[in-house]
Amino acid sequence: MKKITGIILSALLLLIITACSGKGDANSKDTGSGKADFPEKPITVLVPYAPGSFPDNSARKLTQLAESNLPNDQSFNIENVEGGGGIIAMTQLMNAKPDGYTIAYGSVSHVSVLPHMGDASFSHDSFQPIMKDFAPIPLLMVRTDAPYNNFEEWKEYAEANPGKFSYATTGPGSISNLNMVALAKELNLDVKNITYEGGSQGITALLGKNIDGAVVMPSDALEHIEAGTLKPIFEFGQDTEYEDAESLGNLGLHEGIQAFSMLFAPKEIPEAELEVLHDAFKKAHESDEYKEYTESINAKQFYLNPEDSQKNVTETYDLVGKLLKELGLIE
Amino acid sequence: MSFLDFDFMTLLTLSNLIAIFVGTIVGLIIGALPGLGATMAVIFLLPFTYTMEPVAAVLLLLAAFQAAEYGGSISAITLGIPGTPAAVATAQDGIPLARNESPGKALGISLNASVIGGIVGALCLIFFTEPFANFALRLSDPEFFLLGLMGLIAVASISPKGEMTKSLISVVLGLMVGTIGMDMFTGQPRFIMGQLELMEGLGIVALLIGIFAIPEILKVVKDDLHTQFASQASNLSTKLTRKDMKRIAKPIGVGSSIGTISGLLPGLGTVAAAWFSYIAAKKLSKSPETFGKGNPEGIAAPESANNASVGGALIPLFALGIPGSVGIAVVMSAFIVHGIQPGPRIFTKDPTLTYGILYGFLLTTLALYIIGRLLTPLFARVLVVPNSFLMPIVYVIAIIGGFSATNRYFDIWLSLILGLISLLFVLSRFSIAAFVMAFVLSPVIEVGLRRSLLISGGGYSIFLTRPISLLLLIIIILMLMTPVFRKFGERRKRKKLESNSR
Numbered sequence: 001m002k003k004i005t006g007i008i009l010s011a012l013l014l015l016i017i018t019a020c021s022g023k024g025d026a027n028s029k030d031t032g033s034g035k036a037d038f039p040e041k042p043i044t045v046l047v048p049y050a051p052g053s054f055p056d057n058s059a060r061k062l063t064q065l066a067e068s069n070l071p072n073d074q075s076f077n078i079e080n081v082e083g084g085g086g087i088i089a090m091t092q093l094m095n096a097k098p099d100g101y102t103i104a105y106g107s108v109s110h111v112s113v114l115p116h117m118g119d120a121s122f123s124h125d126s127f128q129p130i131m132k133d134f135a136p137i138p139l140l141m142v143r144t145d146a147p148y149n150n151f152e153e154w155k156e157y158a159e160a161n162p163g164k165f166s167y168a169t170t171g172p173g174s175i176s177n178l179n180m181v182a183l184a185k186e187l188n189l190d191v192k193n194i195t196y197e198g199g200s201q202g203i204t205a206l207l208g209k210n211i212d213g214a215v216v217m218p219s220d221a222l223e224h225i226e227a228g229t230l231k232p233i234f235e236f237g238q239d240t241e242y243e244d245a246e247s248l249g250n251l252g253l254h255e256g257i258q259a260f261s262m263l264f265a266p267k268e269i270p271e272a273e274l275e276v277l278h279d280a281f282k283k284a285h286e287s288d289e290y291k292e293y294t295e296s297i298n299a300k301q302f303y304l305n306p307e308d309s310q311k312n313v314t315e316t317y318d319l320v321g322k323l324l325k326e327l328g329l330i331e
Numbered sequence: 332m333s334f335l336d337f338d339f340m341t342l343l344t345l346s347n348l349i350a351i352f353v354g355t356i357v358g359l360i361i362g363a364l365p366g367l368g369a370t371m372a373v374i375f376l377l378p379f380t381y382t383m384e385p386v387a388a389v390l391l392l393l394a395a396f397q398a399a400e401y402g403g404s405i406s407a408i409t410l411g412i413p414g415t416p417a418a419v420a421t422a423q424d425g426i427p428l429a430r431n432e433s434p435g436k437a438l439g440i441s442l443n444a445s446v447i448g449g450i451v452g453a454l455c456l457i458f459f460t461e462p463f464a465n466f467a468l469r470l471s472d473p474e475f476f477l478l479g480l481m482g483l484i485a486v487a488s489i490s491p492k493g494e495m496t497k498s499l500i501s502v503v504l505g506l507m508v509g510t511i512g513m514d515m516f517t518g519q520p521r522f523i524m525g526q527l528e529l530m531e532g533l534g535i536v537a538l539l540i541g542i543f544a545i546p547e548i549l550k551v552v553k554d555d556l557h558t559q560f561a562s563q564a565s566n567l568s569t570k571l572t573r574k575d576m577k578r579i580a581k582p583i584g585v586g587s588s589i590g591t592i593s594g595l596l597p598g599l600g601t602v603a604a605a606w607f608s609y610i611a612a613k614k615l616s617k618s619p620e621t622f623g624k625g626n627p628e629g630i631a632a633p634e635s636a637n638n639a640s641v642g643g644a645l646i647p648l649f650a651l652g653i654p655g656s657v658g659i660a661v662v663m664s665a666f667i668v669h670g671i672q673p674g675p676r677i678f679t680k681d682p683t684l685t686y687g688i689l690y691g692f693l694l695t696t697l698a699l700y701i702i703g704r705l706l707t708p709l710f711a712r713v714l715v716v717p718n719s720f721l722m723p724i725v726y727v728i729a730i731i732g733g734f735s736a737t738n739r740y741f742d743i744w745l746s747l748i749l750g751l752i753s754l755l756f757v758l759s760r761f762s763i764a765a766f767v768m769a770f771v772l773s774p775v776i777e778v779g780l781r782r783s784l785l786i787s788g789g790g791y792s793i794f795l796t797r798p799i800s801l802l803l804l805i806i807i808i809l810m811l812m813t814p815v816f817r818k819f820g821e822r823r824k825r826k827k828l829e830s831n832s833r
Contacts, residue, residue, distance in 0.1 A: 050657060050660070051374040051377060051657075051661055051664075052373075052374070052377065052657065052660040052661030052662075052663065052664040053660065053664075056664070057664045057667055057668060060378070060381070060668070061668060064381055078378070079738060080374075080738070081737075081738060081739070082531060082737065083527060083528050083530055083531055083737070083739065084527035084528070084530040084531070085513070085530060085531075087527050087530070088527055088528060088739070091527075117518075119520070119527065119530075163788075166786060171515050171516070171518060172516075172517060172518035173518050192785075194782060194785050194786060195515050195516050195782075195785075196782075197515065200652070200653045200654060201597065201653075203651075203653065204468065204471075204597070204647075204651070204653050205471060205472075207468050207651065208468040208469060208470075208471050210471045210472070210786060211786065219667075222672065223652045223672050223673075223674025223675060223676060224652075224674065224675070226674075226676055227674065227675035227676050229675065292670075296667075296670055296672070297667070
C-alpha cells in the first residue's frame with residue numbers, strides 16, 4: 001500500500017516539476033548537432049510585461065515567426081520579467097553576457113522615458129538595438145453622444161469649459177499622458193487627467209460615463225469605433241485612417257511621441273550574432289502573417305535597422321527629456 | 332444567428348474535446364499546487380495555444396481556468412495551505428472538516444459546489460451577457476470603494492469571539508502592506524526600501540506562499556511531524572449522501588449568484604466572490620455558530636462562488652472586450668492571436684465561433700466533474716503520507732511555485748522572510764485571513780476613493796448622487812448598526828422578561 005502511494009506521489013511530483021520548469025525542456029531540440037554556428041541553444045527573450053498583455057502578444061507573435069528563420073533549428077524562449085515598470089528586465093539585459101543568447105523586447109518607455117526618472121541604472125545608449133518593430137499611434141476617444149465631433153469642436157468645448165473635460169491615461173510618465181499633457185500645454189487648455197491602470201480600464205470608465213475621454217492605443221479602441229459606441233477625435237501622429245478624426249501632424253501641431261516597440265541586445269554583442277538576429281526578425285517582420293497581425297491591432301510598421309533604431313531612441317530620449325523638464329516632472 | 336441555432340457538431344470535434352480534457356487536468360494540478368492558481372494555469376498553457384484551432388485554443392484555457400478554481404481548494408482542504416486568496420475562505424471550514432471528520436467529504440462538497448457554480452456562471456454568460464455587461468458599466472470607482480469597505484466590515488464579522496482587536500490589527504497591517512509599490516496617480520514609489528522588485532507591490536503568489544505555506548509547514552514540523560493527517564483510506568471517498576447535497580443546496584445557490592456578479596467587477600473578482608458568499612451563507616444558515624468549525628455550508632458557498640465568477644468575469648470580455656483580471660487578459664490574448672477581437676460585435680461577426688466557445692465553456696464544467704471525481708481521491712491520498720515525508724515535498728513545491736510565477740529570486744527571499752514573520756503572528760493567534768483580505772482590498776479601496784475624488788473635483792457628494800453607490804452606503808450603515816440594534820433589542824427583551832417575572 002505504502003509503496004503504491006509512494007510511486008503515485010513521486011510520479012505526481014515529477015509531473016509537477018516538469019510542469020513548473022516550463023517550456024525550456026520542451027524546446028531544447030538536438031543542440032549538439034550540425035554547425036557550431038550561432039545559435040547553438042535556445043535564445044531567451046526578456047519581455048518586461050505581464051503575460052497576455054498587448055506588448056507580450058506582439059513579442060510572442062514576432063518571435064514565433066522569427067523562429068523558423070533561425071539557423072540550426074533553434075528557438076526563442078519568452079521570459080516575462082515584470083517589475084519596476086521594466087527596469088528589472090532591462091537591468092537584467094544590461095548585465096547579461098553579450099553573446100546573443102539574451103535579448104529583450106522593449107519599448108520607448110524603457111529606453112527613452114525611464115532613464116530620465118532616476119531609478120534606472122541604464123540610459124538610452126546602454127543597449128544595442130536589433131530592430132525597430134512597430135508603433136501603435138494613440139488616439140483621443142470620446143463617446144458617440146459627445147457634443148463635439150472633431151478636433152476644432154472639441155477644442156472650443158475645452159476652451160469654453162475650463163477644468164471640465166476629464167480624460168483617462170495610464171499615469172505620469174506614460175506615453176499617453178506625456179502626449180496629452182504636452183498638447184494641452186501647446187493649446188493652453190485646462191483639461192483633467194485621470195489615471196487608470198491600463199487602456200481597457202479607461203475605456204470602461206468612458207463607456208460607463210464616468211469620464212469624458214480616453215487617450216488609448218488603437219487596439220483598445222477599435223471594436224468600439226466599429227460598434228459605434230465611441231468615436232476618435234484625433235490621432236497623435238502624422239496622418240490618420242479614421243474618418244472624422246484628424247491627426248495632429250496634419251493640423252500643424254507637434255505630433256507626439258511614438259509608442260514604439262524595439263528589440264534590444266546587450267551593448268557588446270558581436271557583429272555576426274547581431275546580424276543573425278536582425279535577419280531572423282526582419283524576415284518575420286516582413287512576412288504577410290505579421291503584417292496582418294499589426295493591421296489587426298491597427299498598429300503601424302516602422303522597420304528601422306540597428307543604426308537608425310539607435311538614432312530614433314536618442315532623438316526620442318532628448319524630446320521626452322525636454323518635455324518632462326517643461327512639465328516640471330524632472331529637474 | 333441566435334444561441335439556439337447553433338450546430339453542436341462543430342463543437343464536438345476530437346480536438347475540442349481533447350483540449351477541454353487536457354485543460355481540465357492541467358488546471359486541476361496547477362490549481363492544487365500551493366500558491367499557484369488559475370492565472371498561472373492559463374499562462375502556462377498559453378504558448379501551446381498558438382498552433383491550435385481558435386475554438387480549441389480558447390477552450391483549453393477556459394477549461395484550465397475553471398479547473399484551477401476548484402483545484403485551489405484541494406491544497407486548502409488537504410494540506411491546510413490555501414493556494415489562492417479565494418481559497419482562504421474555503422479553508423475556514425475545509426480544514427476543520429477534513430481534520431475532524433473526513434477529507435474526502437470536504438473535497439466532495441468542494442467539487443460538487445464548484446461544478447454547480449461553474450454551470451450557473453456559464454449559463455449567465457450564454458443567456459444574459461448584455462444585461463450583465465450593462466450593469467457592470469454602471470459600477471465604477473465610488474462603488475468599488477464602497478464594496479471594498481463592505482469587505483473590510485465583513486472581515487471583522489468573521490473574526491472569532493474575543494479576538495476582534497487582533498483581527499483589526501491584522502486588517503490595518505494588510506491595508507498598510509497593500510500600499511507598497513508605485514503610487515499610480517503620482518508615479519512615486521512608496522515604501523519600497525530601495526528594492527525595485529517592490530515597485531509593483533508585493534507579489535500575491537510570493538505573499539500567499541510566505542504567509543500560508545511556510546508557517547503551516549513550520550507548525551506541522553513543530554507539533555505533529557511524526558503523525559499523518561488521515562490514518563484510514565476509507566475517509567477519502569468523495570461521495571456525498573443525499574442529505575449532504577440537500578444541506579449544501581442553499582449555500583451553493585447563494586454562492587453562485589454572488590459569484591457571478593462579483594466576477595463582473597474588475598479587481599475584486601474571485602476573492603470578493605468567495606468571501607462575500609461565505610459571509611452571506613453564514614448569515615442565512617440555520618447553524619451559523621458552527622461556521623469555522625467544519626460546516627459543509629462554509630465550503631460550498633465560497634467554492635461555488637469562485638467557479639461562478641469565471642463565467643461572470645467572461646461577460647465583460649465578450650460584451651465589451653474588456654478583461655477584468657490578469658487571468659482573463661491571458662484568455663483574451665489567445666483570442667487576439669487567432670485574429671478574434673472580443674467586443675460588442677463578436678456575436679454577429681463570428682457567431683459559430685462565439686457560441687462554440689460559450690457552449691464549450693459549459694462543457695468544461697462537465698469535464699471538471701468527471702475528472703474531478705477521478706483525480707480528487709488521488710490528491711486526498713496525499714494525507715495518508717506521514718508528515719515527515721509530506722512536508723519537505725510540499726515545501727519544495729511551494730518554493731518552486733513561488734519562483735515560477737515571476738522568475739525572480741527576490742520573491743523566494745520575500746516568501747521566506749514573510750513566512751517567519753507570519754509564523755509569529757499565527758502562533759500569537761492573529762488572523763491571517765483578515766490580513767490577506769485587507770491586503771487584496773487595500774488597492775481597491777485606495778484607488779477607488781482617490782479616483783472618485785479626482786473625478787468629482789474633491790466633492791464627496793459623488794457617493795450620494797449615484798444610485799448604486801447610495802444603496803451600498805445604506806447597506807454599510809445597516810451593517811455597522813446591526814450590533815447596536817441587537818444589543819438594544821436584547822436589553823429590551825431582558826427588561827420585558829424581568830417585568831414579567833415580577
